[in-house]
Amino acid sequence: MMFPALIAPLAMIVVTACGVDPVFRYQPPNKLLPTGRFEVSGVATNAIVRIRDKAELKKILIVGVDPSLPLLGTHGVTGDTLWFAPRFPPAPGIEHKIRFDLAALDGSGAKPHIWRWIPVQEKTPIPGVEAVYPTSETIPENTLRFYIHFSRPMKRGQAPGRVRVLNDQGKEVELAFLELDEELWDAGQTRLTLLIDPGRIKRGVKPLEDVGPVFEAGKTYTIEVDGAFEDDAGKSLGEPFRKSLKVGPAVRERIEPRAWKVVAPQIPYGVLEVQLDRPLDHALLMRQLKVKTLSGAPVEGVWQVPPGETVARFRPFKSWQKGTYHLVPGADLEDSAGNRTNRVFDAPGDEKPVVPVDHLEFMVTGK
Amino acid sequence: MLWDKSLVPIWALRAFLNDFLAAEVNMISWNPRRVLRSWVLGLALLSAWSIAPVGAEDLKTGKVELQSAGPITFGPDGVLFLGDPKAAKIYAIDTADKQSTAVTPVTVGELDTKLAALLGVKTTDLVINDLAVNPASNRVYLSVSRGKGPAAIPVVFVLDGKEGGLKELALESVPYASIELGNPVAPGNKRQEAITGIKFVKNKIFVAGLSNEEFASTLRSIPYPFTGKVASSGIQIYHGAHGKFETASPVRTFTPLDVNGKEEILAAYTCTPLVRIPVSELQDGAKVKGTTVAELGNRNRPLDIVTYTKETKPFALMANSARGVMKVSLEDIEKIDAIVERIQDKAGLKYDTLSDLKGVEHLDKLGETHAVLLVRSPKGLAIQTILLP
Numbered sequence: 001m002m003f004p005a006l007i008a009p010l011a012m013i014v015v016t017a018c019g020v021d022p023v024f025r026y027q028p029p030n031k032l033l034p035t036g037r038f039e040v041s042g043v044a045t046n047a048i049v050r051i052r053d054k055a056e057l058k059k060i061l062i063v064g065v066d067p068s069l070p071l072l073g074t075h076g077v078t079g080d081t082l083w084f085a086p087r088f089p090p091a092p093g094i095e096h097k098i099r100f101d102l103a104a105l106d107g108s109g110a111k112p113h114i115w116r117w118i119p120v121q122e123k124t125p126i127p128g129v130e131a132v133y134p135t136s137e138t139i140p141e142n143t144l145r146f147y148i149h150f151s152r153p154m155k156r157g158q159a160p161g162r163v164r165v166l167n168d169q170g171k172e173v174e175l176a177f178l179e180l181d182e183e184l185w186d187a188g189q190t191r192l193t194l195l196i197d198p199g200r201i202k203r204g205v206k207p208l209e210d211v212g213p214v215f216e217a218g219k220t221y222t223i224e225v226d227g228a229f230e231d232d233a234g235k236s237l238g239e240p241f242r243k244s245l246k247v248g249p250a251v252r253e254r255i256e257p258r259a260w261k262v263v264a265p266q267i268p269y270g271v272l273e274v275q276l277d278r279p280l281d282h283a284l285l286m287r288q289l290k291v292k293t294l295s296g297a298p299v300e301g302v303w304q305v306p307p308g309e310t311v312a313r314f315r316p317f318k319s320w321q322k323g324t325y326h327l328v329p330g331a332d333l334e335d336s337a338g339n340r341t342n343r344v345f346d347a348p349g350d351e352k353p354v355v356p357v358d359h360l361e362f363m364v365t366g367k
Numbered sequence: 368m369l370w371d372k373s374l375v376p377i378w379a380l381r382a383f384l385n386d387f388l389a390a391e392v393n394m395i396s397w398n399p400r401r402v403l404r405s406w407v408l409g410l411a412l413l414s415a416w417s418i419a420p421v422g423a424e425d426l427k428t429g430k431v432e433l434q435s436a437g438p439i440t441f442g443p444d445g446v447l448f449l450g451d452p453k454a455a456k457i458y459a460i461d462t463a464d465k466q467s468t469a470v471t472p473v474t475v476g477e478l479d480t481k482l483a484a485l486l487g488v489k490t491t492d493l494v495i496n497d498l499a500v501n502p503a504s505n506r507v508y509l510s511v512s513r514g515k516g517p518a519a520i521p522v523v524f525v526l527d528g529k530e531g532g533l534k535e536l537a538l539e540s541v542p543y544a545s546i547e548l549g550n551p552v553a554p555g556n557k558r559q560e561a562i563t564g565i566k567f568v569k570n571k572i573f574v575a576g577l578s579n580e581e582f583a584s585t586l587r588s589i590p591y592p593f594t595g596k597v598a599s600s601g602i603q604i605y606h607g608a609h610g611k612f613e614t615a616s617p618v619r620t621f622t623p624l625d626v627n628g629k630e631e632i633l634a635a636y637t638c639t640p641l642v643r644i645p646v647s648e649l650q651d652g653a654k655v656k657g658t659t660v661a662e663l664g665n666r667n668r669p670l671d672i673v674t675y676t677k678e679t680k681p682f683a684l685m686a687n688s689a690r691g692v693m694k695v696s697l698e699d700i701e702k703i704d705a706i707v708e709r710i711q712d713k714a715g716l717k718y719d720t721l722s723d724l725k726g727v728e729h730l731d732k733l734g735e736t737h738a739v740l741l742v743r744s745p746k747g748l749a750i751q752t753i754l755l756p
Contacts, residue, residue, distance in 0.1 A: 066484035068477070072535060087535070088513060088520060091488045144582060155515035157494055178617070179668055179688070181496070182437065182561035184579035187453060189517040191557055193579040198617075232516025283557060283580045332581040345582070 024098055024115040026090070027083075035073075035089045038063050040100045040113075041081040047102050048077060057082065059104040065094050092121035093234065127152040127231040129241040132223060133282040134336045135307040141217045142250040144338040144345065146194045147283060152231045153189040162226035163194060168219055176214045189232065191283075198338075198346075215247045251278065255341045257329045257357050267366030268319035274327065279309040281334045288330030291316070292359070299325065322366050326359040425592040426461050426542035433458070433538070436510040436521030438497045442567040442591060445503040447536075449510065449523070450562035450574065455549070457565065457574060459591065461542040464504045464525070470734035472752035473507060473526060478741075479748040481533060486513045486522065494519075495748060498729040498741045507731075507739055507750065508536070526750070546593040548574065560585075566632075567591065568623035573632060573649075575618040584617040586632070588649040598651040619669045622683065626701050633683060633697075635669035641683075641716065643700065660703045661695065661715035663687075671730045673738065675755050684738060684755065686727040692740075694719045694756050721756060 020042060027037040040061060051057055057075040063084045064070040072087035082100070090096060096119070101112035133147040148163070165176035177194045184193035196214050215221060225241040259277035264270075272291065282305055289312060291299040301316035329341055338345035341356035426446075434453035441447055445464040450457055475481070479490040486493060497510040507526040512519040523536040548560065557580070564575040574587045588598045621634035623646075630646035634657065642657040649655060663669070668688035674697065675682055681697040695718040703715050729741040733752060740751045 064484060065487050066480065069481055069484035071487045072485045086487060088487055091492070091514075094487065094489065096487070153517045155492075156519075157515050180561065180563065180577070180617070181670070182452065182563060182577070184561055184577070185517075185559070186557035186579065187517065187559055188557075195582075195617075198582075232514075232518070281580070287556065287558070288581075332583070334581055338582045 022100060022113060024100070024113070024117075026117055026119075029089060033085060035086050038084040038086070038096075038098055038117075039081050040083070040098070041079075043080050043082055045080065047105070048080065048082075050105055051077065056105060060101055062099040062101075063096060064099075065091075065096055071096075090119045092119045094118065121233065124152065124231070124233045124235060126235055127154065127229075127237055129225055129237070132243045134279055134309060135282075136279055136309070137244070138246040138248045139215070140249065140251040140337050141213065141215050141247050142252065142337045142345070143215060144196050144198065145281065145336050146223065148192045148194065148225065150190050150192070150231070152233075154185075154192070155230050155232055155234075156183045156185055156189060158229060159183050159192060159194065162229045163192075164224050164226075165214060166222040166224055168221065170222075173214055173221070215245075217247050217249045219247055221245045221247065251335065251337050251339065252344050252346070254339055254344055254354060254356070255280065255329070255333060255335060257327075257341060257360055260360065262327060262360055262362045264362040264364055265314075265316075265320055267322060267364060269315065270320065270364075272314040272316075272327075272362070274312045274314075276310050276312065278335060280312075281336055282309050284330075284333050285309065285312050288333040289314070290328040290330065292326045292328055294324050294326070320364045320366075322364055324361055324363050326361060328359045329356070426459065426544050428540055428542045431458060431460060431538040431541060431543050431545075433521040435519070436496055436512060436523060437562045438565045439499045439508060439510045439523070440565045440567055440572075441499055441501050441503070441508075442572070443503070445501055447499075447501070447508065447523070448565050448567055448572055448591075450565050451521070452560065452562045455560060456545045456547050457562075457572065457589065458543055458545045459593065460536075460538070462501065462508075462525075462536060463541075464501055464506060466504055468505050470505050470737060472737060473733075473739060473750060474752060475526065475533075475750040477747055478750055482509075482511060482524070485533060485535075486511075488513055490747060495729070495741060498731055498739065498750075500731045500733050500739055502732075502734075505734060507733075544593050546589060546595070546597065548576065548587065549597060549599075563618060564620055566621060566623055568630065573621070573623070573646075575621060575634075577617045586618060586621075586634075586644070586649060586655075588646065598649060600649045600651075600653045600655050620672045620685075622672045622674050624674060624697070624700075633672065633674065635663075635672055635685065641695065659715070660700055661718070663690075663693065663695075663718065670728060673730060673732045675732060675735065675738075677755060682755075684730065686730050686740070690720050691722040692720070692724040692727050692730070694721060719756075724753070 022040050022042045024040050027033060027039055029036040051060065054075055057077065061075060061082045061084055062070050063086065074085050076083050096117045098115040098117060099112055102110040103112065128151045129148060130151050131149040134143070160179045163177065165173040167173055176196060178197045185191065200213050223243045223245065225237065227238050227240040228236050230236045256277055261275040263273040263275070265272045274289065285305045286303050289303060291301065291314060293299060299316050301314050304313045331342070334340050342354050433451050435451050437450035437452045439447060439449050442459065445462045447460045447462050448457060449460060479493065483490040483493055492514055494512040494515060495509055496512060499508050500506070501508060509524045511522045511524055513522055514520060524533050525536055527534040558578065560576045560578050562574060562576050566573050571588055571590045574589060576585045576587065585599050590596055617636070619635045621632050624631045624633040624643070626643070632644040632646060634642045634644060636642060640659040641661040641663060642659050644655055644657040670686040670688060672683055672685040675684065683695040683697055685693045685695060687693060695716050697716065700716065724740065726743040727740045728743055730738050733739045736755060737752050738755050740753060742749050742751050
């Protein structure tokens with residue numbers, strides 16, 4: 001009866017005596033190991049007992065992606081396994097070199113074992129540009145802001161070299177976009193905000209006089225996103241994306257909600273349609289227009305802005321009731337040139353501040 | 368000597384109440400020792416509850432869970448201020464790095480290769496967002512992103528040792544405090560504010576921000592220790608032209624400035640004028656007029672700025688994208704007439720260009736005599752130290 005119990009230790013003695021090679025595997029992340037673990041098991045007991053401290057462990061088991069320095073992480077020993085838990089989850093697609101060298105312990109002639117392992121990279125689709133706002137073919141000369149929507153999360157830090165404005169000769173317009181250390185992405189990094197240097201728009205400022213404006217009325221331009229623009233998986237667009245633009249005269253007027261046409265919805269779930277006085281900023285239209293009841297209670301729902309950005313449509317979550325409602329434009333609502341309801345973007349100093357209209361009324365009727 | 372509320376034991380409170388109330392309410396005959404004891408306890412309690420702890424004592428130990436690592440700067444006693452734009456928060460973290468070390472010029476070659484090796488990524492997949500020197504210890508800190516996608520992991524490194532050994536700043540259990548900047552990113556909402564700079568002076572931090580939607584450039588003044596108060600301002604500045612002034616130009620970089628005892632901010636704007644802004648006017652919602660004191664030329668992006676004194680004269684050292692590093696004289700800055708007329712290149716404060724210092728992306732002072740630079744060359748990123756010119 002004792003016989004089976006003796007087999008395991010006897011087997012171990014036989015195995016270590018014969019010097020079977022240690023085995024490497026990467027233990028994927030789990031609850032206890034959030035970054036996974038590099039494990040070398042089957043290490044001879046007589047070797048393990050000779051390891052005195054962490055410092056020696058670090059010399060025996062070295063995991064790295066570059067010969068200059070090993071990865072940040074912690075080492076340990078469990079049973080016959082030497083392990084290394086990296087500080088961060090191993091980056092996909094990068095070759096990791098795992099070096100196990102007992103000779104580091106005692107200078108013995110033992111040969112090092114070297115394994116190479118590349119974490120699997122998930123297959124992702126080729127990224128593309130879904131939309132560029134403002135969508136209209138003709139934009140005002142003093143356009144301040146563009147949004148580029150991508151189909152996948154992209155990498156930050158590449159906009160300066162990889163998005164450009166070309167003139168009608170195909171030549172790049174010098175320094176068209178404002179270069180910021182912190183690129184203006186949304187949290188998911190699928191939308192990039194690009195600003196034209198305000199100094200090249202505002203009237204009577206040095207950069208406008210020295211370098212000239214980015215856009216000139218009457219001319220055509222192209223916004224080009226380079227084919228090398230990469231998503232977060234390192235895949236590039238491939239083909240460059242181009243959008244042609246015609247440039248019209250500058251728009252230097254406040255947004256006037258009183259010039260909007262509000263088409264009241266029908267009970268119960270009719271769409272409220274707001275026909276704007278001019279194209280407005282796409283992102284701001286989605287959150288700066290509020291619908292309220294007469295008592296001031298907000299009406300929750302979803303805004304939709306079709307291409308052209310001259311119309312905004314609202315569908316409520318709960319049904320409309322017959323009666324009067326208010327459409328309240330937010331103070332931050334702008335057009336793509338930065339004009340607001342209370343001021344023009346580059347207002348002259350002597351201009352008096354304007355109090356814009358607080359709300360527009362509309363009546364919901366029903367059959 | 369400052370009292371900590373938690374040190375005053377409950378027994379003292381009860382003993383005081385017992386003695387004091389008993390004497391008053393029950394009209395127990397006057398006992399000098401009892402009266403004395405009750406008054407001593409009373410005063411002790413009063414002092415414990417009225418003297419507020421300051422500085423590092425306000426920080427609570429816990430895990431700092433950064434969503435992103437943006438600009439960094441230091442306060443007193445090794446307190447690191449870090450901007451987390453994804454969380455729309457500023458953190459104040461006690462690094463416990465208060466041991467002063469001698470100002471030693473530090474050089475680290477192939478910094479991006481070393482950081483990439485430690486982090487396990489390619490050099491093209493890491494970003495050094497900022498560099499700051501801890502004046503308490505003269506050590507260099509780096510705010511780094513591991514990765515460039517939306518799931519990039521923020522990491523803070525400190526240069527440890529003469530050979531430029533890089534050590535991660537552990538944030539698992541540190542004394543810290545945080546403050547929200549307002550308008551946090553809401554789910555489904557794409558609006559986010561970029562934090563373009565943070566600086567500390569005396570008892571507050573200044574934070575410059577820029578929205579990714581409405582054209583809003585803010586300069587906020589936040590008292591430290593954090594009280595929950597945040598004052599925001601939109602700044603009107605004079606450009607070098609005909610008395611016209613405009614609003615909300617994005618601040619590129621800025622530094623605190625003392626002009627004849629008055630607290631000011633010296634800021635570099637996107638249209639590259641250098642502007643003075645009085646701090647006293649940075650109230651909530653106020654539109655503050657800044658004064659342009661220099662036009663530094665166009666086609667140029669100011670990246671970082673510090674002030675220093677050389678041979679009793681005040682200067683600013685500024686890193687730029689196109690013009691190397693500039694040494695700007697701040698002498699008699701208060702006497703410079705606000706630049707309102709149309710002017711030629713190089714108006715206002717005088718400056719020199721150190722054109723051999725190219726590719727400087729970030730800089731900070733090291734002591735009062737040196738500056739540490741983060742330099743990009745075709746070979747990669749490196750840290751260099753120079754004598755302040």
